Amino acid sequence: MTIQWFPGHMAKARREVQEQLKLVDIVFELIDARLPLSSRNPMIDEVINQKPRLLILNKADMADEAETRKWVQYFADKGHTAVAINSFEGKGLQSVTKAAKEILAPKWERMKLKGMKPRAIRAMIVGIPNVGKSTLINRLAKKNIAKTGNMPGVTKAQQWIKVGKEIELLDTPGILWPKFEDQEVGLKLAITGAIKDAVTNMEDIAVYGLRFLSIHYPNRMDERYGITSVSEDLVETFDHIGKLRRVYGPGGEIDYDKVAELIVRDIRDQHLGKLSFDIVDEELEKESLER
Numbered sequence: 001m002t003i004q005w006f007p008g009h010m011a012k013a014r015r016e017v018q019e020q021l022k023l024v025d026i027v028f029e030l031i032d033a034r035l036p037l038s039s040r041n042p043m044i045d046e047v048i049n050q051k052p053r054l055l056i057l058n059k060a061d062m063a064d065e066a067e068t069r070k071w072v073q074y075f076a077d078k079g080h081t082a083v084a085i086n087s088f089e090g091k092g093l094q095s096v097t098k099a100a101k102e103i104l105a106p107k108w109e110r111m112k113l114k115g116m117k118p119r120a121i122r123a124m125i126v127g128i129p130n131v132g133k134s135t136l137i138n139r140l141a142k143k144n145i146a147k148t149g150n151m152p153g154v155t156k157a158q159q160w161i162k163v164g165k166e167i168e169l170l171d172t173p174g175i176l177w178p179k180f181e182d183q184e185v186g187l188k189l190a191i192t193g194a195i196k197d198a199v200t201n202m203e204d205i206a207v208y209g210l211r212f213l214s215i216h217y218p219n220r221m222d223e224r225y226g227i228t229s230v231s232e233d234l235v236e237t238f239d240h241i242g243k244l245r246r247v248y249g250p251g252g253e254i255d256y257d258k259v260a261e262l263i264v265r266d267i268r269d270q271h272l273g274k275l276s277f278d279i280v281d282e283e284l285e286k287e288s289l290e291r
């Protein structure tokens, strides 16, 4: 689903999430395991405020496993529990319920001491578009009930989905906007397919992808394209890949648009393996320079 994020829509999305937040004990913040920073809503801390939160790194099947492990540790160091899952195949779902119970254990203990009857934990999922919110809801509910997206102007009664005995999940996820201000974040969202191609230039995405690979995954690039770096003259690199993969136009010349598409498709379809585009060590370095 494509959403145009105009200021009015952002304000409405935020209001809706804040209304839903009143109903729940914990927020499941869904992020893309390939982009644990770039796929987060820029205002998320403010929106969620002090509500307990579990970070869920979804699509872990497509991310670099070593990076994902480091990201889970990174968030733990910042005081957030994070789990990595694959909603598509339903892998790691038990870690979600287990972590939610652990996060809320002190509160439940306090309730028990006050003589209150134990009840199910109420949760909701929040995340940017395309991060897998509906897929996860369906997986947790074990049947197809989540609607994709919400319709403007239609107020829908909230429904609770039972997840085992101990968790109740709101059937409508909170959809918040991605980061826009940073061009690199935009390219990262585009290369993973989180942003629709129509709003981004395919050549820019391909060039970004190749440069990223040459820095972080040169061996994978070598295996696929027989090169480990991107030439100063981009035409040279595109010619090389075009010839290698026989991407010719009707006149026998290299078709650069198609070469760009091929590179992006190769990356998205994992022909270069599992890739992460937010790199923990880079982030830690940035943070240490800012200090």
Ligand SMILES: Nc1nc2c(ncn2[C@@H]2O[C@H](COP(=O)(O)OP(=O)(O)OP(=O)(O)O)[C@@H](O)[C@H]2O)c(=O)[nH]1
Pocket (backbone or CB within 6 Å): 001, 058, 059, 060, 061, 062, 085, 086, 087, 088, 089, 127, 128, 129, 130, 131, 132, 133, 134, 135, 136, 148, 149, 175
């Ligand atoms: N490989 C993989 N694909 C996934 C996973 N989770 C979701 N997907 C795919 O990601 C795409 C988006 O999933 P949705 O569940 O529609 O995402 P959403 O966050 O509900 O999207 P919006 O309705 O746009 O807000 C779909 O093609 C899913 O099949 C996962 O863990 N692994």
